[in-house]
Amino acid sequence: MIGTAIKNREAELTVFRTRALFAGFCVLLAFAILAGRMVYLQVIKREHYHTLAEANRISVVPVVPNRGLILDRNGEVLAANYSAYTLEVMPSRVANLDKALDDLATVIDIQPRDRRRFKRLLEESKNFESLPIRTRLTDEEIARFAVNRYRFPGFDIQARLFRNYPHGEVASHAIGYIGRINDSEVKKIESGGLAANYKGTDHIGKLGIEGSYESELHGTTGSRQVEIDAGGRPIRSLASSAPQSGNNLTLTLDIKLQKVAEQSLANFRGGLVAIDPRNGEVLALVSKPGFDPNLFVDGIDPVNWDLLNNSPDKPLLNRSLRGAYPPGSTIKPFLALAALESGKRNPAQSISDPGYFALPGVAHRWRDDKEGGHGSVDMHKSIVVSCDTYYYQLASETEIDKTAAFLGLLGFGEKTSIDIDGEVEGVLPSRAWKEKRFARAASDGRKWYLGDSISAGIGQGYNAFTPMQLAHAIAAIANDGVAHRPHLVRNVTDSATGKVRAFDKAPPQALPFKPENVAIIKNALVGVTRDAGGTGVRVFAGAGYVSGGKTGTAQVFGLKGEKYRESKVAERLRDHAWYIAYAPADKPVIALAVLVENGGFGATTAAPIARDLLDYYLLGKQPDPKKPKLVSDAVKDAD
């Protein structure tokens, strides 16, 4: 037994040794194959691969697709492409870049601005990227460079596609712009599995439509394999697959209306949103001041960037979507509707307005804007003359959380989900909101006070909403309580099939308001522009149509005790002016909200802008450029 066991063990050991030896032999053979392959690649075919590596960027060339066009609702081009020659350099191939640029300046016109821009690109890019120095070369410049090419190794002329925004500043915040792809965008592209499709693409949509509709606009990259000569120039194409252009977008914007709005806002800072209440199409989306998106296309130079980025006027901020302002009196019609819906008020109930509101046992008096008060005020009049006392009283009797819930129905305090990014939610105050907002304060600071409710009752205090939210809410009222999701893209034209795809609209949302209550509010809004004492009567006198509207004036700064006198207050502390409107009153086709930062009274600053817009949209009247406005002193102060 033991004998066999030992024999077996001996036999097994022999088998193992043979097998291990065999395996060792296989390993050697396999490594010999690998070594042979390496010798083949690195010694025998070295020249071949060396050439390929030298000219690698040319051997398989991605063919960048044309970016989709952006058109306004009438087919006017808002963003297009053009092809131009650029002078580019691979910094890693140039020993002394500064000297090379100095030499180059003798051949091609290179402005200090181009140099600054290039320096900035250089800092942001990786070593081996090809960077543009000058774009839009003239034929003469191309010829001059071609003759001197031998002096500038690493420099080359390339035909590139550029984006052009023919309307410049107009609608810049809505259209957005494209710019060079940065590191975080590279990561996003890679994690989205789009790396292959972005080969050769060095621009990407950054903001607005260009940013949010990047996937529609970009298109599909093609490829071309080319044979190249020793100098790295392509001789002939071997194979290619054509790129597929991006899809064209037709916007809901009316660029002419947009222009009227921007001219009318002139030198003010502010925002304006106009919506077709019947379907949610955004007709104009303004934020002033704007910027020229063309500056960003070939990489913005640092001087212009600083001007835009550090200006106290914040031209890069999209005030219509990202600016949240206290709504002032424009909130009143919505609060009146809330009171009707909850049964807290009926339209006939009147109060007597002594010019202030006081609570029993509280010394503080909440003042009305009119000294001595408006006398006997019912709901209709409260909107027409914008009586604060009526709303102080209403707010003092209404639980803030109920108000918040009602305003939430109209989209206040949440994103309107317009189809471009960057929208803010604003602030719709409630007990829970205050608790959260002041979570780190003492319990006194987190508590909701009656005084908070009373301020909120006339659209002051914690409330803050965007022009987009107010336009959306007034559009819903104009459309008899049926809200549509606001959107900027009307349809997408597929570049491959030519098929037109309408914007994928969510079904309209019928808000649970009684029609008769909405009618009461609409009637009062019309009264604002028609009834005696209405805050919009002066501005809308003689208009060839009937419109509904509401003025608003939002305090920037609480001025204690002293009576507010516009001329005395520094420009930046002046009140914000609001106007919301819709027209024609019987069948509204346009609803809008306009905000003028530090514009003073809504009736004097914001309402005329709304008038200009409605005049143009309904009657085709161009605004009179000589019309006196309150611009002059505002501009002086701003400078």
Added chain:
Amino acid sequence: MPLKTLINRVFDSLTRRLDGPLMVTLIVLAALSMTVVFSASGGQTFDRSLGQLRNFAVALVAMWIVANIPPQTLMRLAIPIYIGGLMLLIGVALFGEIRNGARRWLYVGIIIQPSEIMKLGVPLLLAWYFHRREEGLALKDYAVAALMLMLPAGLIMRQPDLGTSIMIFSSGFFVIFLAGLSWKLIVSAAVAAAAALPFAWTMMHDYQRQRVFTLLDPMQDPLGAGYHIIQSTIAIGSGGLLGKGWLNGSQAQLDFIPERSTDFILAVYGEEFGLLGNLLLLTLYLIVIGRGLMIAVNAPTTFSRLLAGAITLTFFMYAFVNVGMVTGILPVVGVPLPLISYGGTAILTMLVGFGILMSISTHKRLVST
């Protein structure tokens, strides 16, 4: 006690279970790895190199611990490790996390990849099995062994993870082969496998088929699947005899090489260090494999012989498959370049294998006396 003696003792107890030749080669490879990873991660920051240093440090501690476990104990652990690993694989199939279209990960408080456990679990179990059956092996034994091998390999294949599946299959096959599977069977199995190829073709995922097509004609899809192979061969080929120098590979630095710090790191290395560098790397691998086979041949028991042999040959498979795929003679499967590619899990598994080798090599004296 004089301080010198104390230091000597501590040093001795720390290094008693380590194998000199393996240790030296390992340190050279680790240094090489961090050098190449630095270049492959752009040559600007040390983040990845330090990450790799940490990976090696953790793995070395694990290796040291395993090296101190006697082979007898390892043998007792074979069944629990295998069963546990198998359960986790079934768990993956049922409730695994899906990333990039593959179901490979399981959440058990942390995210783990159970197929890694099986890289050592399978050879451990098979070595244990043949050790128990050393008195005369019947055909039945090979059938049981094949089943124990195919179960995890099949589950991993379905995740799908072709690379790991091939590695685990190889590690098990090496045990069976070294145990003395008859040549007749090996040849007939090879013939059967060849006959089953068309069938396997229909079972493959589209992306796996694409990889085969791509190997045959990389230019067919130059921006997509063929891109890896085209660019990595250009990188290696253009490196020439001496390479373009550290941090100077245009292919590598220009981002032409995908996965350049992980599976395709050889392309970066080959471009920057040339044929000379490549031959150095192959030599280092040969030293590891030669040393491993020596440990196997000199091991006292069937279990330790088979285990040491299989671990060594699996290490060889990693090197062969990765170098083969990056140089364009094997299809692209996700297998890292052993001890060079960036990534903690692969290094950990590899060094635990080294730990087993060292345990076998340093514990035999005790057994034979």
